[in-house]
Amino acid sequence: MAFTLTRYPIIQAPMAGGATTPELVAAVSNAGGLGSLAGVLLPPDQLAEEIRRIRARTARPFNVNLFVLKPVQATPEDLRAAMGLLEPIRAELGLFQANVPSKFSQDFAAQLEVLMEEKPPVVSFHFDVLSAQVVERLQQAGCKVIGTATNVAEAIAWEQVGADYVCAQGAEAGGHRGTFIGPFEHAMTGTLALLPQVVDAVKIPVIAAGGIMDGRGIAAALLLGAVAVQMGTAFLTCPESGIHPLYKQALLQAKGDPTVVTRSFSGRPARGLRNTFIERMQPYEAQVPPYPIQNALTAEIRQAAAKAGRIEYMSLWAGQAASLCRSLPAAELIKTLVEETQQSLQQVWGSQVWPA
Amino acid sequence: MAFTLTRYPIIQAPMAGGATTPELVAAVSNAGGLGSLAGVLLPPDQLAEEIRRIRARTARPFNVNLFVLKPVQATPEDLRAAMGLLEPIRAELGLFQANVPSKFSQDFAAQLEVLMEEKPPVVSFHFDVLSAQVVERLQQAGCKVIGTATNVAEAIAWEQVGADYVCAQGAEAGGHRGTFIGPFEHAMTGTLALLPQVVDAVKIPVIAAGGIMDGRGIAAALLLGAVAVQMGTAFLTCPESGIHPLYKQALLQAKGDPTVVTRSFSGRPARGLRNTFIERMQPYEAQVPPYPIQNALTAEIRQAAAKAGRIEYMSLWAGQAASLCRSLPAAELIKTLVEETQQSLQQVWGSQVWPA
Numbered sequence: 001m002a003f004t005l006t007r008y009p010i011i012q013a014p015m016a017g018g019a020t021t022p023e024l025v026a027a028v029s030n031a032g033g034l035g036s037l038a039g040v041l042l043p044p045d046q047l048a049e050e051i052r053r054i055r056a057r058t059a060r061p062f063n064v065n066l067f068v069l070k071p072v073q074a075t076p077e078d079l080r081a082a083m084g085l086l087e088p089i090r091a092e093l094g095l096f097q098a099n100v101p102s103k104f105s106q107d108f109a110a111q112l113e114v115l116m117e118e119k120p121p122v123v124s125f126h127f128d129v130l131s132a133q134v135v136e137r138l139q140q141a142g143c144k145v146i147g148t149a150t151n152v153a154e155a156i157a158w159e160q161v162g163a164d165y166v167c168a169q170g171a172e173a174g175g176h177r178g179t180f181i182g183p184f185e186h187a188m189t190g191t192l193a194l195l196p197q198v199v200d201a202v203k204i205p206v207i208a209a210g211g212i213m214d215g216r217g218i219a220a221a222l223l224l225g226a227v228a229v230q231m232g233t234a235f236l237t238c239p240e241s242g243i244h245p246l247y248k249q250a251l252l253q254a255k256g257d258p259t260v261v262t263r264s265f266s267g268r269p270a271r272g273l274r275n276t277f278i279e280r281m282q283p284y285e286a287q288v289p290p291y292p293i294q295n296a297l298t299a300e301i302r303q304a305a306a307k308a309g310r311i312e313y314m315s316l317w318a319g320q321a322a323s324l325c326r327s328l329p330a331a332e333l334i335k336t337l338v339e340e341t342q343q344s345l346q347q348v349w350g351s352q353v354w355p356a
Numbered sequence: 357m358a359f360t361l362t363r364y365p366i367i368q369a370p371m372a373g374g375a376t377t378p379e380l381v382a383a384v385s386n387a388g389g390l391g392s393l394a395g396v397l398l399p400p401d402q403l404a405e406e407i408r409r410i411r412a413r414t415a416r417p418f419n420v421n422l423f424v425l426k427p428v429q430a431t432p433e434d435l436r437a438a439m440g441l442l443e444p445i446r447a448e449l450g451l452f453q454a455n456v457p458s459k460f461s462q463d464f465a466a467q468l469e470v471l472m473e474e475k476p477p478v479v480s481f482h483f484d485v486l487s488a489q490v491v492e493r494l495q496q497a498g499c500k501v502i503g504t505a506t507n508v509a510e511a512i513a514w515e516q517v518g519a520d521y522v523c524a525q526g527a528e529a530g531g532h533r534g535t536f537i538g539p540f541e542h543a544m545t546g547t548l549a550l551l552p553q554v555v556d557a558v559k560i561p562v563i564a565a566g567g568i569m570d571g572r573g574i575a576a577a578l579l580l581g582a583v584a585v586q587m588g589t590a591f592l593t594c595p596e597s598g599i600h601p602l603y604k605q606a607l608l609q610a611k612g613d614p615t616v617v618t619r620s621f622s623g624r625p626a627r628g629l630r631n632t633f634i635e636r637m638q639p640y641e642a643q644v645p646p647y648p649i650q651n652a653l654t655a656e657i658r659q660a661a662a663k664a665g666r667i668e669y670m671s672l673w674a675g676q677a678a679s680l681c682r683s684l685p686a687a688e689l690i691k692t693l694v695e696e697t698q699q700s701l702q703q704v705w706g707s708q709v710w711p712a
Binding site: 153187191196212213216221225256 | 544
């Protein structure tokens with residue numbers, strides 16, 4: 001099975017929180033990969049505007065990602081309790097006047113309508129599966145649909161609603177776990193173990209995500225049966241990525257595996273660099289309200305921390321191979337990845353480790 | 357870097373608890389892989405005897421593995437408390453008379469002396485690093501030394517004491533985590549992310565372990581920079597493997613990722629199939645005494661469960677890709693793995709997914 005969306009089977013992962021600027025998305029697409037815009041946090045009009053800004057910069061295919069969200073409710077008591085947990089950290093950042101948001105996320109249905117109207121060539125989804133009807137509407141609008149799965153059951157669910165591709169998210173992946181069938185702890189399978197299981201279970205082509213940082217990882221994923229890879233952390237340190245300079249620096253200085261999975265920032269398990277916020281919230285991890293409530297409640301903290309350059313309270317999503325980050329413009333990174341992958345394939349194929 | 361110990365760069369992992377019979381070890385070695393005996397639970401004289409039984413069956417290189425253990429102590433109160441946690445499960449198995457062992461493990465120093473005398477071609481170690489002196493003595497006896505690492509720091513530690521190879525154990529791996537530098541939770545890195553980091557950090561050749569079940573996994577590991585792979589779960593379902601028939605059956609029927617990491621059986625984190633024992637002990641996980649104490653305290657339960665065919669109380673170590681298990685004689689499995697790996701390499705190399 002071939003990946004026909006782009007010249008190279010390399011997808012720059014959607015990453016919310018400012019990373020996936022139109023400049024990054026377009027640079028990746030122009031270089032022959034598939035750039036992805038993280039749309040989850042954008043109001044519908046801004047989502048449409050960002051899509052147009054990408055279109056102004058590239059004529060190549062690109063992807064827009066949304067989180068599949070259902071409306072949530074929280075009682076004033078729940079919110080007070082949740083804000084109470086954050087109070088000591090807010091105080092340290094000088095946030096004394098608590099502004100409890102009345103709205104916890106953007107309106108997913110309205111965001112979906114933007115996709116139907118703007119018709120990006122590729123749309124991808126996280127956190128849950130869409131209905132077959134919605135998938136069909138997107139496809140009729142001309143969008144290819146990618147669903148995210150963290151286990152075999154979820155991959156089958158996406159196949160059943162008619163997705164064009166399924167992205168298998170291994171436990172190494174930075175950012176939010178996409179698990180929607182079963183508890184997330186039961187879907188922390190490493191990419192190397194998850195990928196062949198998903199490939200065997202579905203007929204639609206599989207995209208590999210989690211821990212892939214260079215041509216070695218790409219070559220490995222292709223051999224495991226993926227038609228393409230999705231790489232997030234590797235693109236965070238591109239100059240086109242919009243993340244905080246201190247966050248970029250931390251990634252470039254990372255040693256070993258500096259990550260942990262936490263619910264503390266958003267209410268949903270996500271992998272990022274260990275820092276003070278995560279450590280201080282760790283004892284209360286089970287009490288934190290679900291996504292997107294906690295995400296809304298910590299927004300002020302994350303903004304204030306970014307403004308003050310207090311990296312210890314920022315969310316620093318990253319995968320388990322963050323120490324392999326490098327600082328290359330997106331186009332150069334794509335070019336390097338392609339060369340490395342070819343070298344990797346050649347090296348083993350031509351070597352003596354595997355006698356005939 | 358080439359793997360010169362055996363014809364094929366495939367190591368059958370040492371697995372304690374009866375899996376690695378001399379028949380399995382010899383069959384793997386005779387087929388061109390590296391068979392491994394798990395020596396940890398064997399008294400010195402029996403360890404020597406098993407090595408001789410392997411030698412009687414193969415003239416090819418094989419490996420003997422030990423856990424690097426320091427003497428441990430437990431107060432009678434600690435032991436009573438730990439036995440108390442196990443009481444309800446013991447009662448269900450009809451184990452009313454508690455026999456608290458006075459010795460929790462074999463004498464590691466005496467086991468090491470057996471290796472020096474018997475001189476197996478390869479020796480491998482788990483749980484800690486050896487001193488440079490001991491590594492040198494083993495090498496002078498003619499043994500190649502493999503150390504296990506779960507993070508970059510541990511790989512460097514093994515390189516510094518002069519190990520010939522380091523085995524990078526990804527989070528997918530079945531059985532015990534080898535972590536000895538830092539908490540184990542910080543060393544749960546997936547193979548795809550861990551392997552390139554270790555390969556970049558050390559000059560000695562790296563063996564990949566964790567989640568590898570077939571030729572796709574082997575090809576992927578080689579592309580990630582490993583010179584060889586170590587596969588455990590894949591060999592558990594060989595007819596030569598000495599595990600309980602119900603355990604074999606559970607592996608062959610596994611779907612998705614049915615595993616979890618637990619301290620409950622042995623006192624040290626290890627990955628196995630989720631069952632009643634693990635679920636019932638889960639609330640007390642933090643109270644369980646360290647390895648090898650808990651391992652000794654649960655021995656009677658595991659034996660009684662095996663005898664009674666009560667799989668819900670057996671330890672069923674397995675990796676995250678257990679659902680890819682198949683029932684082939686070891687020699688046939690090696691042959692199949694070799695063919696699959698070659699096919700995997702050929703498929704991608706010859707395909708159109710990667711334009712020139």
